[in-house]
Amino acid sequence: MLSIRNIVKQYAGHTALSDVSLEVESGQIFGLLGPNGAGKTSLIRIITQITAPDSGEIFFNGQKLDQSHIERMGYLPEERGLYKKMEIGEQMIYLARLKGLSRDEATKRLKVWFAKLGMETWWKMKIEELSKGMQQKAQFVATVLHEPDLIILDEPFSGFDPVNAEIIKNEILELNRKGTTILFSTHQMESVEELCDAIVLINKSKKILDGPIKDIKNTYRNDVYLVEYEGTQLSINGAAPFEVVEETAGDDNLQTVKVKLKAGSTSNDVLQYFIPKTRVNMLQEVIPSMNEIFIDKVSKIA
Amino acid sequence: MNKILLIIQREYITRVRKKAFIIMTLAVPALFAAMFAVISLVANQKDQTMHAVYVIDHTGGDFKDKFKDEAYIKFSYPNESADAAKKSLKSDDDLVLDIPANLKDTAQLFAKKKTTLSLSDRIQSEMNDIATGASMLKAGIDTVKLHKIKSNIHVKASEITEKGENSTNMASTYALSFAGAILIYMSLFIYGAQVMRGVIEEKTNRIIEVIVSSVKPFQLMMGKIIGVGLVGLTQFVLWISLSAGISYIVGGNTSPTNSALHSFLHNLGSNAGYELLCFLFYWITGFLFYSALFAAVGSAVDSETETQQFMFPITLPLLFTYILSVSYLFTVPDSPLSVWLSIIPLSSPVAMMMRIPYNVPGWQLGLSMALMVIGFIFTTYIAARIYRVGILMYGKKASYKELVKWFFYKE
Numbered sequence: 260m261l262s263i264r265n266i267v268k269q270y271a272g273h274t275a276l277s278d279v280s281l282e283v284e285s286g287q288i289f290g291l292l293g294p295n296g297a298g299k300t301s302l303i304r305i306i307t308q309i310t311a312p313d314s315g316e317i318f319f320n321g322q323k324l325d326q327s328h329i330e331r332m333g334y335l336p337e338e339r340g341l342y343k344k345m346e347i348g349e350q351m352i353y354l355a356r357l358k359g360l361s362r363d364e365a366t367k368r369l370k371v372w373f374a375k376l377g378m379e380t381w382w383k384m385k386i387e388e389l390s391k392g393m394q395q396k397a398q399f400v401a402t403v404l405h406e407p408d409l410i411i412l413d414e415p416f417s418g419f420d421p422v423n424a425e426i427i428k429n430e431i432l433e434l435n436r437k438g439t440t441i442l443f444s445t446h447q448m449e450s451v452e453e454l455c456d457a458i459v460l461i462n463k464s465k466k467i468l469d470g471p472i473k474d475i476k477n478t479y480r481n482d483v484y485l486v487e488y489e490g491t492q493l494s495i496n497g498a499a500p501f502e503v504v505e506e507t508a509g510d511d512n513l514q515t516v517k518v519k520l521k522a523g524s525t526s527n528d529v530l531q532y533f534i535p536k537t538r539v540n541m542l543q544e545v546i547p548s549m550n551e552i553f554i555d556k557v558s559k560i561a
Numbered sequence: 562m563n564k565i566l567l568i569i570q571r572e573y574i575t576r577v578r579k580k581a582f583i584i585m586t587l588a589v590p591a592l593f594a595a596m597f598a599v600i601s602l603v604a605n606q607k608d609q610t611m612h613a614v615y616v617i618d619h620t621g622g623d624f625k626d627k628f629k630d631e632a633y634i635k636f637s638y639p640n641e642s643a644d645a646a647k648k649s650l651k652s653d654d655d656l657v658l659d660i661p662a663n664l665k666d667t668a669q670l671f672a673k674k675k676t677t678l679s680l681s682d683r684i685q686s687e688m689n690d691i692a693t694g695a696s697m698l699k700a701g702i703d704t705v706k707l708h709k710i711k712s713n714i715h716v717k718a719s720e721i722t723e724k725g726e727n728s729t730n731m732a733s734t735y736a737l738s739f740a741g742a743i744l745i746y747m748s749l750f751i752y753g754a755q756v757m758r759g760v761i762e763e764k765t766n767r768i769i770e771v772i773v774s775s776v777k778p779f780q781l782m783m784g785k786i787i788g789v790g791l792v793g794l795t796q797f798v799l800w801i802s803l804s805a806g807i808s809y810i811v812g813g814n815t816s817p818t819n820s821a822l823h824s825f826l827h828n829l830g831s832n833a834g835y836e837l838l839c840f841l842f843y844w845i846t847g848f849l850f851y852s853a854l855f856a857a858v859g860s861a862v863d864s865e866t867e868t869q870q871f872m873f874p875i876t877l878p879l880l881f882t883y884i885l886s887v888s889y890l891f892t893v894p895d896s897p898l899s900v901w902l903s904i905i906p907l908s909s910p911v912a913m914m915m916r917i918p919y920n921v922p923g924w925q926l927g928l929s930m931a932l933m934v935i936g937f938i939f940t941t942y943i944a945a946r947i948y949r950v951g952i953l954m955y956g957k958k959a960s961y962k963e964l965v966k967w968f969f970y971k972e
Contacts, residue, residue: 271966307774309953313971334774338955340767345575356567357775401771 260285260440261306261409266315268301275301276312277464283409283442283457288435290455290472291444292549294557297461299444300337303411306442307334320408330359333407337414337444339398341386348382351401358405365404372400376426392423399427403434410434412443416450428454448550458549462557472549479552482520483545484529487513488537499532500524517545564776565784572759572788577795586796590803611635612680613655617643619662627691634680647671658684664692734836734918739891741840742914744797746883749847749910750876752793753855757868759785760859760952769952778949783941786852793848839917842930847910850937851875857944860951861959861967882908886915894919904929906936943968 261283268276276298283289293299304310306317308329317324319331342350348369355365373379376396386394395418403410415431416424432454435441445451451458452472459469468475483504492514495503501518509515518529526542533539547555576582612634618624628636639646643659650657650673657671668688670676697707760782763769772781858871882890882902890899894916902912903921909929913921950967951959959967 271970304953309770309773311971329775332774334771336767336770336774338767338770340771342575342762342768343766353567353571354771354775357564357772398771 262318290458293461333402333410335402343387487541500528568784569788594807756852757855757859843910846933853941853944857947860948878907882911890915
């Protein structure tokens with residue numbers, strides 16, 4: 260769908276992107292992660308052709324990116340806004356027409372969207388009469404109205420209250436189900452884990468990690484398990500097939516211990532160690548969250 | 562190309578629909594009409610009350626029967642004292658003119674009401690004529706012969722052109738070119754500032770990034786400039802046609818006193834077309850030249866208050882030309898400074914308009930126009946390069962150094 264190859268972008272004095280390559284598969288929800296100033300917005304601006312890279316190439320559906328692809332993309336920037344004095348309906352139609360839609364088609368689709376999101380009464384209103392959350396909703400509609408193949412969302416959930424954020428999230432998922440590829444940049448790691456199929460992590464202009472979330476998480480599994488058992492705390496000696504990472508005494512006679520497997524042993528060995536001694540309530544593999552991976556990766560490089 | 566049209570359309574329609582535009586469009590012809598009404602009212606308000614003037618002549622007959630009667634002033638020469646005449650005044654509008662024996666003493670005009678200045682002026686000048694005539698007669702000069710010799714001289718200015726002598730009323734031509742220069746000067750500021758404000762609005766609204774992900778920054782900038790320019794042209798056309806319509810209606814009702822306007826329009830003749838074409842050319846190119854710079858300034862700042870430092874060097878040459886235009890350009894239109902001001906694109910829209918009535922040599926007009934076209938292409942190019950970077954820079958106070966850096970950015 261979107262193939263980004265060896266993109267380099269330099270501004271006077273600093274490098275925004277150095278040799279960044281990534282592949283976004285068709286139908287994916289792709290997360291673009293990175294700390295502030297890592298180069299995310301620079302990359303997005305290159306994809307949306309607001310700026311051009313110094314070197315490197317981008318392919319959109321196998322074709323070299325050009326002006327005609329602009330109409331196949333929808334972009335919701337982080338810094339967003341609309342004309343304050345213009346009526347919403349007219350404004351949405353204008354933005355859709357800039358994306359190549361005819362006036363009639365834009366009007367028709369807009370009516371559908373307005374009905375869907377309960378915005379019918381907004382048509383004649385001006386942006387300055389709407390609340391911030393309402394403006395965001397309108398802006399989201401403007402982004403997707405021309406039914407793009409690729410939707411690029413820069414921090415889509417910032418500024419939404421939880422109710423509206425949920426509505427927008429569901430709309431994004433629905434568009435995705437219909438086949439739209441979604442590229443979104445965010446700091447919110449929970450939404451990454453919840454929504455994304457694959458991610459790329461950019462730090463200080465360089466790509467430091469990319470791939471499907473599942474694969475990334477698998478590579479970050481390090482045989483750490485959490486065990487919860489009843490009774491008094493057991494003293495665990497060197498004969499156990501694991502090492503204790505951390506022990507905590509819980510309430511109500513419950514004990515928790517975080518263990519790391521010794522080489523060659525499995526989670527079954529852990530159970531076999533505990534079962535004769537106590538009653539095991541729970542055994543769970545500790546998989547690092549994207550948040551932990553993110554912090555780990557970024558701080559290691561820094 | 563299609564997208565530029567969409568942008569032009571939006572810029573044009575949102576502005577033309579604004580209340581401020583409609584009010585301005587109606588207010589100016591209304592003011593014009595009001596001014597016109599006042600002028601014709603004043604012209605019609607000639608003194609129409611009947612004055613009887615009783616001349617008490619102490620000189621011994623120098624003035625007797627010499628005053629000329631007019632429709633509203635009748636002179637009579639009663640044989641009584643000034644005081645008696647004063648007492649016998651019937652109407653409030655009647656006067657007593659008391660002429661002393663020695664003309665070096667002041668003659669006095671008595672009335673129950675204050676005498677209007679025009680009336681006393683008229684009487685004074687007539688007294689002077691009569692006294693001069695009387696003195697000449699006493700000195701042995703025949704005033705009848707003198708009047709025959711004295712001719713009534715009126716100067717009629719004619720230009721000698723290749724086609725022959727072309728009689729023009731210079732005043733009308735000057736007035737038109739002067740009005741054109743002022744109109745260009747003002748509208749460059751008014752509409753240039755509108756372009757700038759539009760750019761700042763898009764930047765502070767943060768809609769800019771959405772728009773430039775659909776169109777090229779250059780398209781957006783040109784669309785805005787052309788859209789605002791068309792708004793300006795629309796306003797001029799409406800002003801001119803509304804004013805013409807109003808003056809035609811007003812003129813039709815009071816036709817005899819309006820011959821001044823008719824002769825004004827008549828005298829413009831073929832020159833008007835030439836001046837109008839020059840006006841349109843300099844207005845359009847001047848607007849493109851300056852509004853591109855205004856757009857660049859708008860892109861470099863976050864709010865209108867920050868524009869000062871960049872506005873100054875842009876507006877200075879225009880202001881300079883404007884100030885010079887009345888005092889200098891008009892009086893010495895062919896001096897080297899005037900010529901150069903009318904050729905250099907920064908000042909030429911105003912300066913050339915001022916020189917137009919003085920038959921500017923063809924090569925100067927051609928050079929000035931060519932430079933104007935090159936000039937606006939040049940400023941548009943520079944402005945577009947600054948604009949495309951500037952519009953995406955938030956919260957950064959730009960310096961001139963920064964602008965130069967932006968200019969050299971690759972895309």
